[in-house]
Amino acid sequence: MKKHTAVSVAALAAISSGMVLAPVAFAGDTSKDGSLNATLSPIPTSKVTGSGTAMVHLKGNQATVTIKTRGLLANAPHAQHFHIGAKGQCPPASAATKHSGQLSLNTTDGLPFYGKIGASLTTTGDTGASHSALAVDRFPMGASYTYHRTITVDDETASSLRNENAVVVVHGIDFNGNGKYDNVLGPSDLDPKLPSEATNPALCGPLKMAPAGAVSGGMGGTQAGETTALAAAGGLLVAAAGAVYLRRRTDRQS
Ligand SMILES: [Cu+2]
Structure with a gap:
C-alpha cells in the first residue's frame, strides 16, 4: 500500500x-510541432467591420495554415502574410497617419507593431516574403473565404512563429465604401501602381501557441x-x- x-x-x-x-x-x-491560433480583428481606422480566425500547425519549417475571413471587400483580392520581427502585435489607432488627408493606417504605419513580411500566404506557387508579397492574382478573393495550404517557411519565420512573435495580416480595405479599391487614400506605400486601399491592412491577429x-x-x-x-x-x-x-x-x- x-x-x-x-x-x-x-x-x-x-x-x-x-x-x-x-x-x-x-x-x-x-523539430517539435506547435499549433498556433489567432483571432483576426479589424485594423483601427480601416473602416473594416469583418473578422476572421487563423490556425497554424507548425512542423519543422512546414506550416499548415487555415485562415477564415468574413466581412471583407467582395470581388477583390486580399493579400495575406505572416508578419514577423517586431512586437508581434497589431497596431493601435494611434499608429495611423494622414494619407491624402485621411487619418488611416497603411501597411508601413503598422510595421513597428507586426513587423516585416515573413511569408506570403498565396493560394498557389511561391510564398516568399519579397517576390510574392503583392501577387494579387495568387491571393484569396472575396468578402468571406477559407484559405488552407501547407507551405514551407524560412528559419526566421519558423522561429518567429514558435516565439509567438508572428502576426497574420490580411490586406485590402474599402475606406470610402464604394465597393472597390480606388485612390481615396492615394497610391500604395508598397507599390505605387496599386491603390493604397488594395494593400492597406484590413484584419490582424497575433499568433499564439494553443x-x-x-x-x-x-x-x-x-x-x-x-x-x-x-x-x-x-x-x-x-x-x-x-x-x-x-x-x-x-x-x-x-
Ligand atoms: Cu501583410
Whole structure:
C-alpha cells in the first residue's frame, strides 16, 4: 500500500515536471510541432467591420495554415502574410497617419507593431516574403473565404512563429465604401501602381501557441472528438496527459 502511494506520487511528479518542461522544449527545439491560433480583428481606422480566425500547425519549417475571413471587400483580392520581427502585435489607432488627408493606417504605419513580411500566404506557387508579397492574382478573393495550404517557411519565420512573435495580416480595405479599391487614400506605400486601399491592412491577429487541450483545434475533423474530450474533462492531469499524447503523436509522425 505504501509502495503503491509512492509510485503514484512519483508518477504525478513526473507528469507535473513534464507540464513545466513542455513549453520550453517547444521554444528551443525546432523539430517539435506547435499549433498556433489567432483571432483576426479589424485594423483601427480601416473602416473594416469583418473578422476572421487563423490556425497554424507548425512542423519543422512546414506550416499548415487555415485562415477564415468574413466581412471583407467582395470581388477583390486580399493579400495575406505572416508578419514577423517586431512586437508581434497589431497596431493601435494611434499608429495611423494622414494619407491624402485621411487619418488611416497603411501597411508601413503598422510595421513597428507586426513587423516585416515573413511569408506570403498565396493560394498557389511561391510564398516568399519579397517576390510574392503583392501577387494579387495568387491571393484569396472575396468578402468571406477559407484559405488552407501547407507551405514551407524560412528559419526566421519558423522561429518567429514558435516565439509567438508572428502576426497574420490580411490586406485590402474599402475606406470610402464604394465597393472597390480606388485612390481615396492615394497610391500604395508598397507599390505605387496599386491603390493604397488594395494593400492597406484590413484584419490582424497575433499568433499564439494553443493551450494543450486545444492543440488540435486547427486540424481536420477526425480530431475534433479528441479535442472536445480533452476540453470537457479538463484538469491538470488530463491536460498533462494530453501534452504527452500530443508529443507521442508528434514522434510517430516524424
Ligand atoms: Cu501583410
